[in-house]
Amino acid sequence: MTKIDPHTPIRSIEFGIILKEGREFSYYLIPTDSTLKAEFQEMLEETQLQWQKCEEMAREYDPAEIYPSRARLELPSDSFLLGNLSELYNAENIPIEASRIQELPKLFAYFCIFRFGDVQNREKVLAIRKAAQFKGLAKQRLVQWFDDSLHYVEDKFFKLDKEFDVVVTPTRVMILKPKSFESIARLDDVILETAGENLARMSACVPYIEVSGLTEYAKAHKRAARLIASIVTRGDLVNTSERLFKEQCARCGVPLVCNNGKVYPAEKAELAFLNVLDRRRYTVSLIEDTHEKYEATSRHGVV
Numbered sequence: 001m002t003k004i005d006p007h008t009p010i011r012s013i014e015f016g017i018i019l020k021e022g023r024e025f026s027y028y029l030i031p032t033d034s035t036l037k038a039e040f041q042e043m044l045e046e047t048q049l050q051w052q053k054c055e056e057m058a059r060e061y062d063p064a065e066i067y068p069s070r071a072r073l074e075l076p077s078d079s080f081l082l083g084n085l086s087e088l089y090n091a092e093n094i095p096i097e098a099s100r101i102q103e104l105p106k107l108f109a110y111f112c113i114f115r116f117g118d119v120q121n122r123e124k125v126l127a128i129r130k131a132a133q134f135k136g137l138a139k140q141r142l143v144q145w146f147d148d149s150l151h152y153v154e155d156k157f158f159k160l161d162k163e164f165d166v167v168v169t170p171t172r173v174m175i176l177k178p179k180s181f182e183s184i185a186r187l188d189d190v191i192l193e194t195a196g197e198n199l200a201r202m203s204a205c206v207p208y209i210e211v212s213g214l215t216e217y218a219k220a221h222k223r224a225a226r227l228i229a230s231i232v233t234r235g236d237l238v239n240t241s242e243r244l245f246k247e248q249c250a251r252c253g254v255p256l257v258c259n260n261g262k263v264y265p266a267e268k269a270e271l272a273f274l275n276v277l278d279r280r281r282y283t284v285s286l287i288e289d290t291h292e293k294y295e296a297t298s299r300h301g302v303v
Contacts, residue, residue, distance in 0.1 A: 011115045013037040020108035028100040040112045044127055047163040051176050064230035066298040073175035083185035089126045089168050107131045127164040130180045195225045198232045205237040210262040217270050227274040252281045
């Protein structure tokens with residue numbers, strides 16, 4: 001369960017920014033006053049409130065799923081899907097460089113590190129928000145009414161958001177904005193980089209599937225890599241029946257190749273093969289002698 005106890009005292013709050021230059025991220029802390037720290041605490045509380053307001057119960061984030069702009073999602077904090085978020089959460093001695101906030105073109109996101117509890121019982125929470133609105137005001141031309149006339153304001157102003165996109169606790173990750181989570185974590189990079197490792201994990205659970213031919217395909221096809229990442233996070237993958245899997249492929253029109261006691265998808269059937277294994281390709285028969293085939297880009301289990 002992802003929950004931050006509102007009665008636990010906050011020992012300290014640090015504010016920082018993420019700069020992005022090319023494909024590289026860098027992190028910097030920015031000093032803030034007590035008023036701002038109180039605003040950050042309200043943002044954290046509002047994030048949890050909005051997350052709990054979502055209509056559905058919290059679901060585990062699935063990298064192959066298509067989500068709305070806001071959703072109630074979770075992940076264990078040790079998941080490989082966290083990518084850059086794990087690096088930032090575990091970062092020590094982040095440099096304090098206040099002037100870096102002036103680098104607007106590079107400003108990608110901002111974050112707060114909340115430290116709860118006493119010295120003996122420390123707990124860290126990381127909350128992150130993409131900086132689109134935060135830096136948007138700084139790019140505008142602002143004027144101020146002063147001394148019975150309008151004056152141009154040369155200083156830069158930044159606008160805080162009402163809530164964070166993602167909150168990382170010691171055990172769980174609370175995701176309110178799935179697209180922001182994927183962008184901040186650099187999920188596509190993580191999934192492509194771990195495609196080979198994930199296929200090896202998949203092979204250990206379903207040894208009757210030959211995965212060698214899928215390795216290069218997954219590294220070149222982001223959707224395939226996402227499906228594989230989704231499949232290996234299934235707790236019941238090891239229970240997948242070889243007979244039932246083959247029968248489902250046959251019903252769904254997915255051609256298989258059998259060789260040395262193992263099966264793999266025929267050429268150009270790789271995605272369909274992975275969709276069957278991830279419960280996203282299925283048939284419906286509501287008309288006599290008619291079997292309709294479908295693929296679901298978004299699905300979740302029901303009782």
